[in-house]
Amino acid sequence: MPRFFMPKEEIAPDSFTLSKENAAHLRVLRLKNGDAVTVCDGAGTDYECLIEDGNSGRLSVTCVSPSKSEPQVFASVYMAFAKSDKFEHVIQKATELGASEVVCFPSSRCVSRPDERSLKAKLDRWSKIAASAAGQSGRGVIPQIIALPSYAAALARAASAALAVCFYENEKSLTYCAAISQKPFRTASILTGPEGGFSEEEIRQAAAAGLQICTLGRRILRCETAPLCALSALMYATGEF
Amino acid sequence: MPRFFMPKEEIAPDSFTLSKENAAHLRVLRLKNGDAVTVCDGAGTDYECLIEDGNSGRLSVTCVSPSKSEPQVFASVYMAFAKSDKFEHVIQKATELGASEVVCFPSSRCVSRPDERSLKAKLDRWSKIAASAAGQSGRGVIPQIIALPSYAAALARAASAALAVCFYENEKSLTYCAAISQKPFRTASILTGPEGGFSEEEIRQAAAAGLQICTLGRRILRCETAPLCALSALMYATGEF
The missing domain is CATH 2.40.240.20 (Hypothetical PUA domain-like; domain 1)
Incomplete structure (x- = not known):
């Protein structure tokens, strides 16, 4: 219809x-x-x-x-500033996959970050991409697109979800599955890095803020692949399909 | 290294x-x-x-x-012919995510399908995309890219895997999770449609060939999103992360 x-x-x-x-x-x-x-x-x-x-x-x-098409879990996708086409790709796909919000933030190895003047126009553009993807995929909610001013602000906000996970390619032991299986949750934050990844110091900060540091497997995912892989698995694990 | x-x-x-x-x-x-x-x-x-x-x-x-980076399951991604940029996107991402092969095939609503003359050049190009993504993501295997001449050939080949699933947006009852949980498997085929989706007749043929018809959730996924969502969930469900 x-x-x-x-x-x-x-x-x-x-x-x-x-x-x-x-x-x-x-x-x-x-x-x-x-x-x-x-x-x-x-x-x-x-x-x-x-x-x-x-x-x-x-x-x-x-x-x-x-709306009958909204997922059980309020999923927040936190993605470090990446090149614009990659971030726009993630906004479109994360909307289809059921994200409730997509949050971008700076981190030390970001090669690209919008200045304050261009950010307003970019947020408008990003919101339109989310609205269009929401319409096409039959969503009942248009995900909010949010830009945060600092890595610390992203960590503090992400940590407020019942499940808060930061993905790190050098983490070998804690699986995403183990983090998801610990206890029931209705809100989830999944945080991924920029093209160059997070620094060790940033991972320490994420852990100190209360995020669980997890692996997404033994293959290196691109910065635009990791959040969508993690979101797909989250929807699967919470009974969406 | x-x-x-x-x-x-x-x-x-x-x-x-x-x-x-x-x-x-x-x-x-x-x-x-x-x-x-x-x-x-x-x-x-x-x-x-x-x-x-x-x-x-x-x-x-x-x-x-x-190689230590290969997944436990031999995952075959079957995707109906789509516009070239979408298929190339799926090859790159499916390689990162751990697919062992990516297979394309015609179906009734395909808006785009390569003619035989251009197919050879396209297969060369697609194999290079897979090889490059395999190198960057640290794969031990370069996924094979395969083009099949008919929908029937795709169904017969896909059905030979221990888990063989066809995704259909009008399927409401059988979840992917239920199909995955039935019994252990070492080989999996996941089959998805073109931009316009599969016809009802094609879904009947897939079921008759032995594929399980599953939902990927209540949201409509684009033809390039569905296989990657299904592959991410498969890797999660088989203990990769």
């Missing part, structure tokens, strides 16, 4: 009119009066609607329910 | 000379006589070596052992 995102404040419980952009999309899809569509508020609520007037985009609501 | 791939037949058990290309790379890395390098035959055997003469690329072998 066609799926549109609308801000919560523009949706009414009985009937409402789609935004101009969405109404135009309705016409492109050649939907007729009486056809069913889903409008999602991007915050986890779905509105099943019938088209009352396809020209104006007027809809009547038939059912309001929590 | 620097890692080079060489064909098995050019490696001798005591000492041998790197190929011209690898020897040039040795000099780029500014390695000195007496430094240690690993030469891998791309078929699962690692040769720990010392540089005898960095100029010519002459090495002496100190230890021969099975």
Whole structure:
């Protein structure tokens, strides 16, 4: 069924009119009066609607329910600043895979980090990528894209989740599976490094902040592969598929 | 440690000379006589070596052992023909993640499929992508890239693995986890569709060929995301990390 995102404040419980952009999309899809569509508020609520007037985009609501496509676990993907195309790739794929937020932050070996002036425009662009991927994959929530000013801020925020894991290629003993299996959790942070990896000192800081340092296996993953591998495994391990 | 791939037949058990290309790379890395390098035959055997003469690329072998970075399970990624950039992306990432082979094949909704003349050149290019990703991720084996002439051929070949799964977005009941948990396996085939997905008839054919039809969760994954998500989960489920 066609799926549109609308801000919560523009949706009414009985009937409402789609935004101009969405109404135009309705016409492109050649939907007729009486056809069913889903409008999602991007915050986890779905509105099943019938088209009352396809020209104006007027809809009547038939059912309001929590989105059925959101995962059980609130998954936060923490990724050190990487080249823009890699980060955008991770935003798109992490959204499909069910991330609730994607957080970027600086670390010592980042080869690329946006300056404060360009960051605002980049966040706008990144949010649009997340919104588009959320629509295409049928998500009920558009993941928030967040930029943090320091590695310490990323560690402190990541550590507040019930499961908080930092991946390090030199860690050989603690598996991700062991960390996941310790106890039930509803929130998870998975933290991965930039192209050049984390320094030993950064790994010590992550451990001191309360993150578990885990291996992702004996193969070296690229900085854009590691978060998506870890997120896929998290969704699998928490019963999503 | 620097890692080079060489064909098995050019490696001798005591000492041998790197190929011209690898020897040039040795000099780029500014390695000195007496430094240690690993030469891998791309078929699962690692040769720990010392540089005898960095100029010519002459090495002496100190230890021969099975590669330590290969996964327990022989994982075959079957992906319907997709646009070239998507398939190349999957080859690179699946190699990092531990696939043993990547197999492409036609299906009814493929929007893109190479003709026979261009296929030879494409297979060469794809094999190079796999070799490069294998080197960077520290694999002991370069995954084979295989193109099959028909959907039926893909099903027959995929079904010969101990675990053979086809992913379908309209499957709601059988989870991948349930399929994986049924019994131990050493070989696995994971089969995913093109941009437009599989047809219902193709899913019936896959089931008839002996593949289990599984869901990858309630979100719609792009054709290049699904195989990598399934492969990541497979590696997690079989104890790789």
